[in-house]
Amino acid sequence: MAPVIHTRAALLGLLVALLAGCTQVPLVRPVAESPAPTAEPEPTELVVGVEDLGVGFNPHLLAHSSPLATAVATLVLPSVFRPSVDGTLALDTTIATSAEVVSREPFTVSYELNLEASWSTNTPIAAEDFVYLWEQLRADPGVADAAGYRLITEVRSRAGGKAVDVVFAEPYPAWRTLFADLLPAHLLKDAPGSWTGALTGGVPASGGPFRVNSVDAGTGDVVLARNDLYWDTPAVLDTLVFRRLDDSAVATGLAVGDVDVALPEAD
Incomplete structure (x- = not known):
């Protein structure tokens, strides 16, 4: 069955794998059996279906709170401590x-x-x-x-x-x-609307393995790209796309392989 992430904890587990440079990125497309298996190319993009893009990307504001804001913050913003596999x-x-x-x-x-x-x-x-x-x-x-x-x-x-x-x-x-x-x-600190307004359309700088490349409310895509200036182990993916899709579109995308992971809005 195609993976659907039901909780934020599961989402963070996926993101930790990406942060660690894990090459075993979970894909939903079954690989057809072949009489002579060949090595699959490393994935360069992961598409995550989300119900809503939310109103912003400041992970500290209650008004911006969403699974997407949490995901973006985990991959883009630096934290002194992070949850380990045992919690x-x-x-x-x-x-x-x-x-x-x-x-x-x-x-x-x-x-x-x-x-x-x-x-x-x-x-x-x-x-x-x-x-x-x-x-x-x-x-x-x-x-x-x-x-x-x-x-x-x-x-x-x-x-x-x-x-x-x-x-x-x-x-x-x-x-x-x-x-x-x-x-x-x-x-x-000196930008107009710096705290409540400056992160409504993205995050202006990255301190993690990914950076916010684009936010398009019209198409419903939030695209993260590998941060090439990251000083530690680089991300295995080139891009990570969070795509706004309704339930029907998510189901279809998972079935045909256009969507790799689904993230419901509620825990």
């Missing part, structure tokens, strides 16, 4: 080489960032991105998972922005959940 949070060393509690009073977490980590604009992923996310999430009531950010009293930059100390008003055991899906502060 626990693991340090993403492509972004940070270490993250640890260095003081209990005041409760302080220190991050050492990967010196190679940079946005696709060639601007380093740095302390200013931590500051920007903290400032936005602590002030906006329309965001998800802001409690930890509102306990932060200070974000300090060291080592030219490649080390960050985060000070809390009180101990915060869930500190590993913070600073996921960092945003490019150098592009957003």
Whole structure:
């Protein structure tokens, strides 16, 4: 049976495989048996059917929340920690080489960032991105998972922005959940509508293995392309296409091979 992703957890499992450069990308088209099997070419594109494109791509805004926004953020935006296969949070060393509690009073977490980590604009992923996310999430009531950010009293930059100390008003055991899906502060902090409006039509810079190549509400396609400036293992796919399709079109696409994976809207 063709794979249909029913939950966001399953979606993230697929994306983790892509992030890891896995060559066994799940395809729905059965390969006809042949008397003399030959090696199949590596897939260069994966098409994912989605019910809706949503209204934007800021993964922190409740108004933008959707399976598509989650998928794009996972592949395009940097996170200090990511879910591992067993569900626990693991340090993403492509972004940070270490993250640890260095003081209990005041409760302080220190991050050492990967010196190679940079946005696709060639601007380093740095302390200013931590500051920007903290400032936005602590002030906006329309965001998800802001409690930890509102306990932060200070974000300090060291080592030219490649080390960050985060000070809390009180101990915060869930500190590993913070600073996921960092945003490019150098592009957003002074842009009109930077927080609520700048990510409605895409993501202006990538800090992951893919970048947003195009968003076409008319055709219903959101196209991610391999980020050729990514500093770690490159993505195995050239492009990843999220295509808006109704249930009937998804079923037909899966049957004939025009769609590789289906992602329903609801968990």
